[in-house]
Amino acid sequence: MCIASILFFSREVSELAGKHRKEKIVHAPTKRQLSHWDKQKRQARIIKICAAVLIVAVIGVIVGGIYIEQVMPYQKTVIKVNDAAYDFDYYSNMLDAITTGVPNAQISYYTDIAAQAIAQCQLVRQKGPDVGLTVTDEEIKKEIEEDKLPDNAVGTDLASTRVLTKKYAEQVCTPKIPKTVEQAEVEAMFLDSKAIVEEQKNKLQLGENFTTMASQFSVEPNSKASGGYLGWIPRGYEEYAFSKINGAVFKDVIFTLKPGSYSDAIYDSSIEKSYGFWVLQFLEKDDARGYHGKGILLPTQAQAEDIRTQLLNGGNWDELAKQYSQATGKESGADLGWIQPGTDEKMLVRILAAQEPNKISDAMRDDTVKTSGGYWLVHVKDIQERPLPASIVQSVTQKCLGDWVEGLVKDARIENLLDEQQKNLAVQKISKTRGK
Numbered sequence: 170m171c172i173a174s175i176l177f178f179s180r181e182v183s184e185l186a187g188k189h190r191k192e193k194i195v196h197a198p199t200k201r202q203l204s205h206w207d208k209q210k211r212q213a214r215i216i217k218i219c220a221a222v223l224i225v226a227v228i229g230v231i232v233g234g235i236y237i238e239q240v241m242p243y244q245k246t247v248i249k250v251n252d253a254a255y256d257f258d259y260y261s262n263m264l265d266a267i268t269t270g271v272p273n274a275q276i277s278y279y280t281d282i283a284a285q286a287i288a289q290c291q292l293v294r295q296k297g298p299d300v301g302l303t304v305t306d307e308e309i310k311k312e313i314e315e316d317k318l319p320d321n322a323v324g325t326d327l328a329s330t331r332v333l334t335k336k337y338a339e340q341v342c343t344p345k346i347p348k349t350v351e352q353a354e355v356e357a358m359f360l361d362s363k364a365i366v367e368e369q370k371n372k373l374q375l376g377e378n379f380t381t382m383a384s385q386f387s388v389e390p391n392s393k394a395s396g397g398y399l400g401w402i403p404r405g406y407e408e409y410a411f412s413k414i415n416g417a418v419f420k421d422v423i424f425t426l427k428p429g430s431y432s433d434a435i436y437d438s439s440i441e442k443s444y445g446f447w448v449l450q451f452l453e454k455d456d457a458r459g460y461h462g463k464g465i466l467l468p469t470q471a472q473a474e475d476i477r478t479q480l481l482n483g484g485n486w487d488e489l490a491k492q493y494s495q496a497t498g499k500e501s502g503a504d505l506g507w508i509q510p511g512t513d514e515k516m517l518v519r520i521l522a523a524q525e526p527n528k529i530s531d532a533m534r535d536d537t538v539k540t541s542g543g544y545w546l547v548h549v550k551d552i553q554e555r556p557l558p559a560s561i562v563q564s565v566t567q568k569c570l571g572d573w574v575e576g577l578v579k580d581a582r583i584e585n586l587l588d589e590q591q592k593n594l595a596v597q598k599i600s601k602t603r604g605k
Contacts, residue, residue, distance in 0.1 A: 247591060248284055249584040250291040260587065261595040262323040263287055265602075273600040280592040284585050290330040292577040297333040300341065304332045334570055342569035346562055351404045353423050354550040356397040357414075358382065359389035359440055359543050362471035366434035366546045373431060379548055388543060389414065389440050397548075401555060409561045415439045419545050424552075432547040445495060445540035446473035446532045447517070448480065451524035459509040460521045465489060466496035466535075468542035473532035480529050495540045 248255040264283035268276045297303070312318070312328035356379045360366050369382055383397025391413040392399070402410045407420035418437045426432060450463040463486050467473040476489055487502030494503070510518050516537045524530050557565075 245591075247585075247587045248287045249582070249586070250288045251295065251582050253291050253295075255287055255291075257591060257595070259323060260284065260287065260591075261598055262319065262321055264595050265599045266319050266323050266327060268599070273603060276596045276599055277592070280587075280596065283595075284587055288578065288581070288583045289574050290326050292581055293330045293333050293574065294326065296577050297337070300337065302333050302336050302340070304329050304336075308332045337573060338566050338570055341573070342566045343562075345569065346557065346565055349554050349556050350406065351424070351552065352401040352555045353404070353426075353552045355399040355402050355423060356380075356383065356548040356550060357399055357419070358387035358392055358397045358546050359437070360386060360434075360546060361388060361469040361543055363434040363544055364471055366544045369546055370431050373548070388442055401553075401558075403555070403557055403561065406557065406561055406565065409564045419547050422547060423549060426547070426549040428549055428551045430549060432545070434544040435547065436542070436544055438542045440543055441539055441541045442468065442543065443539055444534060444536045445538045446470050446534055447520060447530070448473050448477045448532060449521060449524060449530040450486070450528065451521050451526055451530075453526070454522075455507070458507040460518055461507050462505050462521045462524075463490075463503040464496060464505045464517070465494040465503055466499075466538060466540065467493060467532075468495060468540035470532050470534070472542075477529060477532060496538075 245257050246254045247257050247260050260283060263286055264276070264279060267283055267286055268279050271279065309325060309328045309332065312332055313320070313324055316328070316331070318324035318327050358369070358379075360369060365386075369377075369386060373379060373382065380396035380398065383392055383395075387393040387397060399414075399416070400410065402416070402420070402423055404424055407416055407423070410416070411420070415437065418439070419432065419435045422432050422435060445466045445468055448465045448467070452461045452463065454460050465473075465476055465486070467476060472493070476484075476493060479489060480486065487504075490496070490499050490503035496505075505517070508518050508521065510522075516535050520530070520533045520535065
């Protein structure tokens with residue numbers, strides 16, 4: 170017992186008021202005390218372990234939440250093209266690359282375009298070798314530097330795709346385009362009726378100047394402004410030459426004409442004009458409701474006069490309106506309903522008010538409406554074998570490339586797994602990075 174007390178405790182000696190205190194003997198703990206202390210120590214260790222586990226769990230939840238919210242979305246596959254898969258991070262970088270210079274407020278307009286770009290780039294790189302196209306690391310590096318593309322996987326893929334498409338244009342598309350083709354130098358004016366076409370044609374054949382007459386009489390803005398001159402139209406490439414007008418309606422006529430000759434009237438329903446012609450019937454007037462009448466709106470005076478003749482001969486207003494009228498609501502027939510003075514239809518009210526009740530009016534012009542339809546008069550000045558203009562060569566090349574890529578997309582397996590939340594997240598990330 171005394172040895173045990175020495176091992177666990179020390180003798181305490183103190184001197185109080187110059188006197189020695191008696192030595193205090195402390196007895197060794199009993200087995201029961203030792204058991205109790207061991208139990209307390211074990212409990213303390215368990216508490217510490219539990220606390221440590223709890224702390225680790227809390228940290229894990231926080232880190233896991235950050236991973237799920239900020240890391241995991243960027244690793245999620247959002248686009249699949251055949252056997253290739255692209256994650257959200259790649260998609261976000263593609264959206265960033267193709268919107269360089271685009272205001273942040275407009276980035277969202279490109280979210281679907283970025284997904285399409287990923288698919289098309291992958292297919293061009295994948296299928297290029299099938300048509301003998303390859304790209305080197307040096308070519309990719311040069312393209313990245315010249316186009317200032319990003320230094321990441323997206324930049325590398327865009328550079329590779331651009332090099333391959335340039336080679337496709339040079340090696341596949343350009344050889345298909347002829348150096349020279351037969352071309353016709355063309356003038357044209359757009360007129361209201363066949364009768365007017367014949368009248369102007371007769372004047373031209375008697376020596377009148379086409380430019381002067383087109384500037385004065387053409388009712389189509391572009392041909393009027395250019396004095397009717399359309400330039401050289403290449404055979405087989407007419408659609409590329411008619412940039413400002415719809416020349417499809419008379420492209421087949423051009424090369425049937427000899428140099429110096431004029432066409433017959435060629436109808437075109439696509440040309441819009443800022444006027445029309447009414448055939449009206451004033452029915453009744455009411456001080457509260459305004460004017461009530463029937464009406465058929467036609468694009469030309471000649472057609473309006475023809476419809477008027479049919480009505481005078483017993484033609485049905487509603488049937489003729491449904492078939493020929495260009496007025497809003499023609500599907501319900503010729504009845505115009507009640508029209509109040511002072512409304513947007515003030516011209517129509519003025520015309521109605523001037524009519525005798527129940528009498529079918531003459532063809533009345535209205536410059537406040539829009540109609541479409543008229544006739545082209547075409548003049549071929551000359552026909553020659555000429556080089557294709559550079560602008561047409563470029564357009565044909567772009568179509569050739571477009572057709573190739575469109576075919577690749579059509580034959581591919583493409584899955585777009587993007588949802589609106591992911592698109593918005595990508596836009597927000599880019600906007601935040603740009604800091605504007």
